[in-house]
Amino acid sequence: MNTQVIVLNGGSSSGKTGISRCLQAILPTPWITLGVDDLVARLPPSLTASGSGIAIGERGEVEVGAEFRRIESAWTAGIAAMARAGARVIIDDVFLGGGASQERTRGRLAGLEVLWAGVRCEAETAAARELARGDRVVGMAAAQADSVHEGVVYDVEVDSAKSEALDCARAIAALVN
Amino acid sequence: MNTQVIVLNGGSSSGKTGISRCLQAILPTPWITLGVDDLVARLPPSLTASGSGIAIGERGEVEVGAEFRRIESAWTAGIAAMARAGARVIIDDVFLGGGASQERTRGRLAGLEVLWAGVRCEAETAAARELARGDRVVGMAAAQADSVHEGVVYDVEVDSAKSEALDCARAIAALVN
Amino acid sequence: MNTQVIVLNGGSSSGKTGISRCLQAILPTPWITLGVDDLVARLPPSLTASGSGIAIGERGEVEVGAEFRRIESAWTAGIAAMARAGARVIIDDVFLGGGASQERTRGRLAGLEVLWAGVRCEAETAAARELARGDRVVGMAAAQADSVHEGVVYDVEVDSAKSEALDCARAIAALVN
Amino acid sequence: MNTQVIVLNGGSSSGKTGISRCLQAILPTPWITLGVDDLVARLPPSLTASGSGIAIGERGEVEVGAEFRRIESAWTAGIAAMARAGARVIIDDVFLGGGASQERTRGRLAGLEVLWAGVRCEAETAAARELARGDRVVGMAAAQADSVHEGVVYDVEVDSAKSEALDCARAIAALVN
Numbered sequence: 119m120n121t122q123v124i125v126l127n128g129g130s131s132s133g134k135t136g137i138s139r140c141l142q143a144i145l146p147t148p149w150i151t152l153g154v155d156d157l158v159a160r161l162p163p164s165l166t167a168s169g170s171g172i173a174i175g176e177r178g179e180v181e182v183g184a185e186f187r188r189i190e191s192a193w194t195a196g197i198a199a200m201a202r203a204g205a206r207v208i209i210d211d212v213f214l215g216g217g218a219s220q221e222r223t224r225g226r227l228a229g230l231e232v233l234w235a236g237v238r239c240e241a242e243t244a245a246a247r248e249l250a251r252g253d254r255v256v257g258m259a260a261a262q263a264d265s266v267h268e269g270v271v272y273d274v275e276v277d278s279a280k281s282e283a284l285d286c287a288r289a290i291a292a293l294v295n
Numbered sequence: 296m297n298t299q300v301i302v303l304n305g306g307s308s309s310g311k312t313g314i315s316r317c318l319q320a321i322l323p324t325p326w327i328t329l330g331v332d333d334l335v336a337r338l339p340p341s342l343t344a345s346g347s348g349i350a351i352g353e354r355g356e357v358e359v360g361a362e363f364r365r366i367e368s369a370w371t372a373g374i375a376a377m378a379r380a381g382a383r384v385i386i387d388d389v390f391l392g393g394g395a396s397q398e399r400t401r402g403r404l405a406g407l408e409v410l411w412a413g414v415r416c417e418a419e420t421a422a423a424r425e426l427a428r429g430d431r432v433v434g435m436a437a438a439q440a441d442s443v444h445e446g447v448v449y450d451v452e453v454d455s456a457k458s459e460a461l462d463c464a465r466a467i468a469a470l471v472n
Numbered sequence: 473m474n475t476q477v478i479v480l481n482g483g484s485s486s487g488k489t490g491i492s493r494c495l496q497a498i499l500p501t502p503w504i505t506l507g508v509d510d511l512v513a514r515l516p517p518s519l520t521a522s523g524s525g526i527a528i529g530e531r532g533e534v535e536v537g538a539e540f541r542r543i544e545s546a547w548t549a550g551i552a553a554m555a556r557a558g559a560r561v562i563i564d565d566v567f568l569g570g571g572a573s574q575e576r577t578r579g580r581l582a583g584l585e586v587l588w589a590g591v592r593c594e595a596e597t598a599a600a601r602e603l604a605r606g607d608r609v610v611g612m613a614a615a616q617a618d619s620v621h622e623g624v625v626y627d628v629e630v631d632s633a634k635s636e637a638l639d640c641a642r643a644i645a646a647l648v649n
Numbered sequence: 650m651n652t653q654v655i656v657l658n659g660g661s662s663s664g665k666t667g668i669s670r671c672l673q674a675i676l677p678t679p680w681i682t683l684g685v686d687d688l689v690a691r692l693p694p695s696l697t698a699s700g701s702g703i704a705i706g707e708r709g710e711v712e713v714g715a716e717f718r719r720i721e722s723a724w725t726a727g728i729a730a731m732a733r734a735g736a737r738v739i740i741d742d743v744f745l746g747g748g749a750s751q752e753r754t755r756g757r758l759a760g761l762e763v764l765w766a767g768v769r770c771e772a773e774t775a776a777a778r779e780l781a782r783g784d785r786v787v788g789m790a791a792a793q794a795d796s797v798h799e800g801v802v803y804d805v806e807v808d809s810a811k812s813e814a815l816d817c818a819r820a821i822a823a824l825v826n
Contacts, residue, residue: 136781142339143780148348148362150337150370160327162319163606171325185325189382193327196377205369246815249674250667252517284777313604320603340783423638426497427490429694461600496693502702502716504691504724514681516673525679539679546736547681554727559720 121294122201122230124149124208125223127270128237129262130178131248133278133286134210137237140287141208145294150200153210157193165189178257180214194226201230212262217269235290236267236275243279298471299378299407301326301385302400304447305414306439307355308425310455310463311387314414317464318385322471327377330387334370342366355434357391371403378407389439394446412467413444413452420456475648476555476584478503478562479577481624482591483616484532485602487632487640488564491591494641495562499648504554507564511547519543532611534568548580555584566616571623589644590621590629597633652825653732653761655680655739656754658801659768660793661709662779664809664817665741668768671818672739676825681731684741688724696720709788711745725757732761743793748800766821767798767806774810 124141126134138151158172165171170185201207213219220234239247244259274293276286301318303311315328335349342348347362378384390396397411416424421436451470453463478495480488492505512526519525524539555561567573574588593601598613628647630640655672657665669682689703696702701716732738744750751765770778775790805824807817 136778139783140777140781142341145339148339148342148366150334150339150366152337156333156337157327160329160333162322162325162327164320165325189325189327192377192380192382195380196373196375196382198373199376200369200373203369203372205366205373243813246671246813247667250671250814252670282774282777283781313601316606317600317604420636423494423636424490427494427637429493459597459600460604496695499693502693502696502720504688504693504720506691510687510691511681514683514687516676516679516681518674519679543679543681543736546731546734549734550727550729550731550736552727553730554723557723557726559723559727 119231119295121233122206123197123227123232124235124290124294125227125232126208126210126235126237126290127213127220127266127272128239128278129212129244129259129264129266130254131244131251131259132237132239132263133247133283134237136283137276137278137286137290138208138210140284141291144284144287144291147206149206149208151208151210152197154190154212155210157190161186161189174255174258176255176257178255178259178261180258182214191226194223198227198230201227213266213270214262216266217271219266220270231295233274233290233293234270234272236270236272237286238267238275238277239263239279296408296472298410299383300375300404300409301412301467301471302404302409303385303387303412303414303467304390304397304443304449305416305455306389306421306436306441306443307431308421308428308436309414309416309440310424310460311414313460314453314455314463314467315385315387317461318468321461321464321468324383326383326385328385328387329374331367331389332387334367338363338366351432351435353432353434355432355436355438357435359391368403371400375404375407378404390443390447391439393443394448397447408472410451410467410470411447411449413447413449414463415444415452415454416440416456473585473649475587476560477552477581477586478589478644478648479581479586480562480564480589480591480644481567481574481620481626482593482632483566483598483613483618483620484608485598485605485613486591486593486617487601487637488591490637491630491632491640491644492562492564494638495645498638498641498645501560503560503562505562505564506551508544508566509564511544515540515543528609528612530609530611532609532613532615534612536568545580548577552581552584555581567620567624568616570620571625573620574624585649587628587644587647588624588626590624590626591640592621592629592631593617593633650762650826652764653737654729654758654763655766655821655825656758656763657739657741657766657768657821658744658751658797658803659770659809660743660775660790660795660797661785662775662782662790663768663770663794664778664814665768667814668807668809668817668821669739669741671815672822675815675818675822678737680737680739682739682741683728685721685743686741688721692717692720705786705789707786707788709786709790709792711789713745722757725754729758729761732758744797744801745793747797748802751801762826764805764821764824765801765803767801767803768817769798769806769808770794770810
């Protein structure tokens with residue numbers, strides 16, 4: 119069966135977006151990309167500055183409330199429906215809960231052929247890139263670098279601290295059917 | 296039954312995005328926004344520069360190919376699924392085919408409580424705003440100003456050339472259950 | 473003597489940037505635009521979150537420290553030098569100190585032919601546009617709407633709440649030699 | 650004498666912006682950044698699509714006309730004036746003419762204490778990063794990777810293909826007085 123969804127999981131500033139763009143450029147069929155950052159960018163102001171939504175603390179810690187969880191669940195159900203309707207989708211995600219987040223996502227993508235890709239980047243390098251980007255709260259990269267991979271099972275893992283985004287994309291693309 | 300989807304239809308530079316942000320700010324429950332621009336931004340490079348995807352000509356004319364249509368259909372099916380799963384969604388759209396586009400969208404949103412809102416802005420004003428934005432191909436605004444409304448039936452219509460975005464949003468919000 | 477610098481002064485969300493882009497589009501010779509927002513975007517992180525730099529409070533109040541003032545003074549001296557060297561420059565500014573800010577700017581632009589343009593937008597409309605933009609701290613627009621014009625003397629004044637940006641630009645362009 | 654200007658020269662997608670942000674973060678005194686990309690972003694539409702301005706061809710080749718040269722000269726004179734007035738400035742540049750561009754820039758910065766830093770990134774890696782960015786015409790990176798360094802004399806050279814931006818910034822910062 120052909121791959122219908124690619125899930126890229128990695129911490130903030132681990133390089134998922136660059137890998138995602140390279141995947142779009144090298145895969146022979148069209149893939150669209152959607153990530154948790156897109157959802158956050160589309161939320162109302164009431165949910166990006168409150169306990170029930172999503173908030174980023176001064177040291178980069180992410181706090182997620184019940185209302186955000188509820189909407190995120192519907193969002194992922196929608197992405198699954200896009201894939202079932204024939205759009206190939208690369209999901210750019212951050213499993214804040216590690217293996218438990220993967221299980222939740224797996225349930226929502228039930229029946230779809232999913233390729234699980236882990237994007238590693240050791241904390242010090244991710245933190246350095248976060249500084250170079252200049253548009254993220256400093257601390258997120260280090261806080262998430264390892265924790266988002268705990269208990270997660272992958273089909274393929276890449277390391278953006280050791281390989282360019284394009285090479286990481288090639289390693290993932292090799293497993294796409 | 297409560298409103299589950301708000302569809303804002305209007306030409307390029309008619310002010311839909313601003314109205315959409317105001318709606319998010321004033322509606323008492325959380326709404327997420329998703330539009331055709333989001334889809335276009337998420338396409339692979341192969342579909343934004345070819346006959347099968349979507350291309351914008353030198354005078355702002357939009358050409359849409361079969362592969363774009365196929366993916367857009369899956370995209371809208373996904374948004375419908377998000378709404379069915381409990382996320383309230385504002386869709387920011389451009390009905391290039393007027394009434395026919397509305398019928399297609401209506402079919403994909405079947406079973407959902409939809410509020411159809413038309414965002415008017417006469418061609419000259421939309422063209423002036425297109426120039427002031429500086430990030431759109433000049434000509435799109437004028438080309439789409441009237442044609443996107445042909446044969447479309449609305450629950451509410453606003454005119455962004457005559458009222459501020461916030462006032463337009465208030466007129467729409469008054470009909471949201 | 474030909475106009476060498478156009479200074480647009482107005483509060484946050486009064487529409488200066490749109491007017492500036494329209495001026496670039498309609499003026500017969502090339503003009504570059506530079507504004508205080510460009511300077512703020514080019515500051516090091518140490519100056520955008522501290523007492524000596526520039527900080528924006530929760531209600532949109534702007535606090536400016538000694539080190540920011542020092543760098544801003546050098547920045548304006550540099551823009552004046554660009555104009556003296558033959559580049560026509562539109563300066564997009566916010567006179568937080570009203571007439572006193574104008575005097576300071578006038579001194580730095582000494583010897584240049586300057587057109588002073590006031591961009592008015594009454595507080596309620598500016599606040600509504602601030603909400604529609606979604607990328608500014610709510611409160612700045614209302615706080616600055618009137619105060620930035622106190623004691624300032626203009627060659628031309630436009631009102632973006634009553635006219636489109638393009639029409640405002642035309643009124644200003646009519647005075648450019 | 651203290652360093653007043655840092656010139657970073659490197660091809661498109663060689664990583665200058667990231668290094669520049671890291672320099673701002675680690676240097677003990679405030680530095681502002683300004684680059685040729687800022688100038689291009691501030692030009693009127695008439696100069697970004699014509700023979701007298703600056704145009705980027707389909708394969709990433711950059712063509713520069715007389716009017717652009719004239720304005721760029723005034724722009725650099727202005728940056729020099731900022732530095733003379735006490736603002737420390739990091740200039741992010743692309744010496745399309747190699748050594749000849751450096752000589753021209755050196756003349757405009759006369760009397761200032763300048764640190765010349767070369768940012769190397771071999772063509773294949775720069776091209777891969779260009780793809781991952783997704784916002785540049787493909788071909789620029791490879792075309793400029795070597796040519797911009799021909800005949801240029803540096804105080805320090807870094808290689809962003811071999812070191813992270815933060816490490817490159819540290820090597821440059823070590824020479825700042």
